[in-house]
Amino acid sequence: MKVIVCIKQVPDTTEVKIDPKTNTLIREGVPSIINPFDTYAIEEGIRLKETYGGTVTVISMGPPQVKESLKEAIAMGADDAYLLSDRAFAGSDTLATSYTLASGVRFLGGADLIICGKQAIDGDTAQVGPGIAEELDIPHITYVKKIRQIDNSRIVVERMVEGGIEVASTTLPALITVVKDINQPRLPSLKGIMRAKRTEIRVLGAFDLGVDQTRTGLDGSPTEVIKIFTPEVRAKGEMLDGDVEQQARTLVERLKEARVI
Amino acid sequence: MANIRVIENECVGCEACVDACPFGVVSMSNGIAVIGEGCNMCSACVDACPAGAIVMEKTEQPVQEREEEASGVWVFAEQRGGKIAGVVHELLGEGKKLAQALGQPLAAVLLGSDVSSRVPELAASGADIVYVADHPSLAMFSDDPYADVFARLIREEKPDIVLFGATSTGRSLAPRIAARLKTGLTADCTGLSIDPESRLLLQTRPAFGGNIMATIRCRYRKPQMATVRPKVMKRATPDTSRVAAVRQVWVDVDALRMRVKIDEFIEEAGEVVNLEDADIIVSGGRGLGDPKHFSLIEELARTLGGAVGASRAAVDAGWIPYSHQVGQTGKTVCPKVYIAVGISGAIQHLAGMQSSDIIVAINKNPDAPIFQVATYGIVGDLFQVVPKLTEEFRRAMAE
Numbered sequence: 001m002k003v004i005v006c007i008k009q010v011p012d013t014t015e016v017k018i019d020p021k022t023n024t025l026i027r028e029g030v031p032s033i034i035n036p037f038d039t040y041a042i043e044e045g046i047r048l049k050e051t052y053g054g055t056v057t058v059i060s061m062g063p064p065q066v067k068e069s070l071k072e073a074i075a076m077g078a079d080d081a082y083l084l085s086d087r088a089f090a091g092s093d094t095l096a097t098s099y100t101l102a103s104g105v106r107f108l109g110g111a112d113l114i115i116c117g118k119q120a121i122d123g124d125t126a127q128v129g130p131g132i133a134e135e136l137d138i139p140h141i142t143y144v145k146k147i148r149q150i151d152n153s154r155i156v157v158e159r160m161v162e163g164g165i166e167v168a169s170t171t172l173p174a175l176i177t178v179v180k181d182i183n184q185p186r187l188p189s190l191k192g193i194m195r196a197k198r199t200e201i202r203v204l205g206a207f208d209l210g211v212d213q214t215r216t217g218l219d220g221s222p223t224e225v226i227k228i229f230t231p232e233v234r235a236k237g238e239m240l241d242g243d244v245e246q247q248a249r250t251l252v253e254r255l256k257e258a259r260v261i
Numbered sequence: 262m263a264n265i266r267v268i269e270n271e272c273v274g275c276e277a278c279v280d281a282c283p284f285g286v287v288s289m290s291n292g293i294a295v296i297g298e299g300c301n302m303c304s305a306c307v308d309a310c311p312a313g314a315i316v317m318e319k320t321e322q323p324v325q326e327r328e329e330e331a332s333g334v335w336v337f338a339e340q341r342g343g344k345i346a347g348v349v350h351e352l353l354g355e356g357k358k359l360a361q362a363l364g365q366p367l368a369a370v371l372l373g374s375d376v377s378s379r380v381p382e383l384a385a386s387g388a389d390i391v392y393v394a395d396h397p398s399l400a401m402f403s404d405d406p407y408a409d410v411f412a413r414l415i416r417e418e419k420p421d422i423v424l425f426g427a428t429s430t431g432r433s434l435a436p437r438i439a440a441r442l443k444t445g446l447t448a449d450c451t452g453l454s455i456d457p458e459s460r461l462l463l464q465t466r467p468a469f470g471g472n473i474m475a476t477i478r479c480r481y482r483k484p485q486m487a488t489v490r491p492k493v494m495k496r497a498t499p500d501t502s503r504v505a506a507v508r509q510v511w512v513d514v515d516a517l518r519m520r521v522k523i524d525e526f527i528e529e530a531g532e533v534v535n536l537e538d539a540d541i542i543v544s545g546g547r548g549l550g551d552p553k554h555f556s557l558i559e560e561l562a563r564t565l566g567g568a569v570g571a572s573r574a575a576v577d578a579g580w581i582p583y584s585h586q587v588g589q590t591g592k593t594v595c596p597k598v599y600i601a602v603g604i605s606g607a608i609q610h611l612a613g614m615q616s617s618d619i620i621v622a623i624n625k626n627p628d629a630p631i632f633q634v635a636t637y638g639i640v641g642d643l644f645q646v647v648p649k650l651t652e653e654f655r656r657a658m659a660e
Contacts, residue, residue, distance in 0.1 A: 063298035091302030125448035139520035218263035222445030
């Protein structure tokens, strides 16, 4: 089975602090990490390979420093990794990103299964997975929490939806996006780390992929950000005084006044 | 190719761009701003520069022909088992305002099997037109047939705007349709308005876990598409005297693809209210100390008719299933009231709940970060506070 995992490098928000004066993000010195949801995607790919054989290839679109994240994926156990990087990809929205990543998958000769994380923790859009599937004209299933069964032609999964679980199945090739519940990602082994060090991550640009440059980067992005601002700071809250009974009564009163109970 | 660059001899070295960059890729070199790798071309630095020394060079795209004729604000009338999702009514309430601002009709698009009886409630919430695609093959939501029918309808009718709820269904279907139509889609919006000059849809959404907000537009393609977070928009008071024009949509069964099959739906046992639908959520964290103490949370939630949430720490400890996790790697919620019990308020947790209307924090540590976002804070022992609250609420609700 040939698996391709798509990942994104994101800032580690556990390290992000808010500047109390300007109320903006302090990004200085914030380390970059593999998007947490994508680590579950990598792990699931590796597990499929361990159980059924085949290969796991990891791809990402981004600037050169994303190589570090791709090496981490190799250290976890992925076979190889490619970075899609070109000035022509800068400023991509989700549509242009989907097109570029799909072009990367095509360049690699397609896959039986493509795995993405549910969403990235910086943009939170969850749109790129289904976008890649549409571009490749293959089926997709989002929010997968378990692969029940998979063979060369078919996959059966559990999908997390509002109020329960859907059991869904589809033909391969297909794309799934996964949630945290699906597995516990492993730490890189020493052997893996050594292998990652030796591995040269191949960089693929617009020319290599043969992409239509009117569909990549800022030019290929129908949406544009016209304003970025920090949300209104929440008004300073009220600390409820008194003993437990008084505190409880005050809270009930406040919620009654707000007509929420 | 689009480009953003610094006109070096006009840069005054004020560093305003460094502070403005939400991606932290602008730095100073010899007193002159340098835009580094990782630039997302959001143009925040262009706006921030007082000297006009940063310029964005963008290839102007031809406006698609159909922009001229595009008309209509559409809402995807998501349903499960014939029950219309709550967010649909909220979208109709918001869609009405957009439609009025544009002088266009508001339409609901209803796909399903035997769903025509739902038309009146869509009309009551504001729909002028209801497109109904009624066919057994659309009984259960599935991306393929829904995208086929919906995308085809959009191509034929050319709406200006199409809105979806940011539910598991909407967030799966909308990107598929947008990619097929090669148009823009903005995820998880919390604010929508019409720019009076350009008559374009301005879509505002949180990013970086709600730490920054971005306003996005889609200038050159139609329709303008967005998914909208449930519970943010207000539904209009239903007007049962309203009547909508019904347009039956022909379903070309032979052309429908059914690559994904939904074999079964397993309802989560014991759930009365979903996190996504709840007006009130009571969440427990590490402070509970033991899984059995979640019964305190459950009891308070039940008293309030709310749902039970949890912090990542509680989920990772195996105290409660992942489907209850609120936060960055869990669910994002925005109920009317969010009660955080024994949750310190790590940035990842705040990312999932800080847009709630009212936040109540109960924690024994007065310095816990959760108190910084709390509307009401109670510093105390949760084992005393929570049972007391349950008792007081029970009394208040009985009155």
